[in-house]
Amino acid sequence: MRSSTAILPSWMGSNNTTLISKIPSPPKKTLTLIPKMPRKSSLLKQSLVATTFFLLLIYAFFNAFFNPSVVPDNPRYNLSKAENFAFLGAPPKVKVYMYDLPRRFTYGIIEHHSVARGGLTPVDDVSTLKYPGHQHMGEWYLFSDLNKPEEDRLRSSPIVRVTDPEEADLFYVPVFSSLSLIVGGPRVGSGSYSDEEMQKELVEWLEEQEYWKRNNGWDHVIIAGDPNALYQVIDRVKNAVLLVSDFGRLRPDQGSLVKDVIIPYSHRINTYTGDVGVHDRKTLLFFMGNRYRKEGGRIRDLLFQILENEEDVVIKHGTQSRENRRAATQGMHTSKFCLNPAGDTPSACRLFDSIVSLCIPVIISDRIELPFEDIIDYRKIAVFVETAAALKPGYLVKMLRTVSAERVLEYLKELQKVKHYFIYDDPNGTVNEIWRQVSHKLPLVKLMINRDKRLVKRDSSDPVCSSVCSNQSGITNSL
Structure with missing residues (x-):
């Protein structure tokens, strides 16, 4: 067998004829004739045919997506826009029906608030009514979002409002329950209004509704x-998905992270x-609020x-007022840490x-629950201190003074990234996130509906929700 010589190129060494090895030559092969190449005109025709076919496929796909009516009359292909999004990989939108509640549960409460404050008397045109600002305005923002024409609602919203209850996955009850509490409380002092009566009338109305009775309220959402x-x-509405700020006043069989959604307060600071x-x-550290509270x-x-x-x-000690909010805004905007x-x-x-305010929260609340914790790592934007440690003289301030300027800047940058999740009037802010959380409850809602219907009825002392709704993890926040 003959051998060949491998030669290094000139750029690899000074001698471009340096012998590096003897490599066996491959055995001789019989020469095979190569068929004649096709003519250029034939190749061009094939290329044009393939390109045309590909373009037609793209046109058919996009035409079917944006004009579903042209798809053949077959249930398999008659897709809604939401289902077309699912076909492209996004989940289908959850269909929500919003009850047209009697006026006394919505706009009527705004009227009572206005009258109690010496404002307008009851009016026929609800567009002239202004919902008052307070920390629980989430109920107004969700109500307003569902009242928008569907074409004006964000395509990024995980839900779609339906007008036919038979199409609905979930039913939203848009009662202004927090405003009702304010109107019936001592600060507003409307002697002609009773929040307790409103609550009882609401549940009596709700329990007469066909769709509440159909599934015992499991597929309803109440703020x-x-x-x-x-x-x-x-206790009469606890089967519903509750939108709450925390579980401080709820028993484990009434509310839990499994069944319900934690929503943020509406911020009052600019x-x-x-x-x-x-x-x-x-x-270094700022706080302005009521010094004297109950319980925790x-x-x-x-x-x-x-x-x-x-x-x-x-x-500083200070209650909610316009002047105090201005002072709090100034204080939070010029502080590194804010006590919570x-x-x-x-x-x-x-x-x-x-x-x-991009003021790093120092959270001293061992049993706190936080909104949107599936997408927000609060350790990146807040400092958690156990109550027992915070009450040691000198401990808290000494700890905060050890945090470097570079670390403070990292916190601030993370706060800047996530702050839109806590702004209700941001187009991609709090409202969208609440609906996303609600939509995630749908599989559990279906599970509870089916489970509830097949269980043998038990006595009233045995909670229907059982361990599915348990919220007793035994875990507290630590430093």
């Missing part, structure tokens, strides 16, 4: 943002729009005693004021 909203009738940086944030909020008075004389710490102790229940509105 109760204020921890005391609907407190008189919560959103921070300046540059993201540490330089203009001179105050009793920690506030103790924190006041520990912190009010600390350098670089601003801690529990209120009467584990959550409080100042957490969300802090987030939109």
Whole structure:
């Protein structure tokens, strides 16, 4: 067998004829004649045919997607727009029917609030009514979103409103339960209005509805943002998906992370729009709010005693008023950290004021639940301190002073990324996220409907929800 010589090219060495090895030559093969190449005109025709066929396929696909009516009359191919999105890989939109509640449960409550404040008398034109600003305005934003013409609602919304209840996956009950609590409370003082009566009338109306009775309320969604909203009738509506700020006033068989959705308070502090940086944030720690609260909020008075004389710490007593909100806005926008102790229940509105202010929340509330925790890692935007540790004199301030400017800047950048999730009037903000959370409950809703119908009826002391709705994890936040 003959051998051949491998030669290095000139760029690999000074001698371009250096012998590096002897490589056996391949055996001789019989020469095979190659068929004649096709003519250029034949190749061109084949290419044109293939290109035309490909373009026709693309046209047919997009025409079927954007004009579903041209698809053959076959149930397999008659897709709604939502289903076409699913065909492309996105999940189908959940179909929501919103009840047209009697006026006394929606606009009538706004009228009572206005009259109690010395404003307008009841009117026929609801467009002249203005929903008052308060920390539980989520009920108004969700109601307004579903009242938009469907073509004006965001394509990114995970739900679609349907006008035929037979098509619905879920039923939304748009009662203004938090505003009702305000109107019936001591601050507004409408002597002619009773929140408790409203609650009872609402449930009596709801229990007469065909679609509530059909599935025992499991496929209904009810908002109760204020921890005391609907407190008189919560046992009668607990099967529904509840939109709540926390579980502070709910028993485990009434509310849980499995069944319900945690929603944020509506922020009352102006959103921070300046540059993201540490330089203009001179105050170490800021808090302005009610010093004296009940239950878990009793920690506030103790924190006041520990912190009010600390350098670089601003801690003030103040209630919700226009002047105090302006002062709080200034304080939060110029501070690195904002103190967020529990209120009467584990959550409080100042957490969300802090987030939109890019003031790093220092959360002292061992039983707090947080909105949208499936997509937000709160450890990147907040500092969690156990209550027992926070009450040690000097501990909290000393810990915060060890946080470097670089680390503070990292927190601020993360807050900037996620703050839109807590802004109700942001087109891709809180409302969309709440609907996304609600849509995720649909598989459980279907499970509970089927399970409820096949179970043998039990006595009233045995909760229907059983362990499916248990929220007793035994886990608390730690540093």
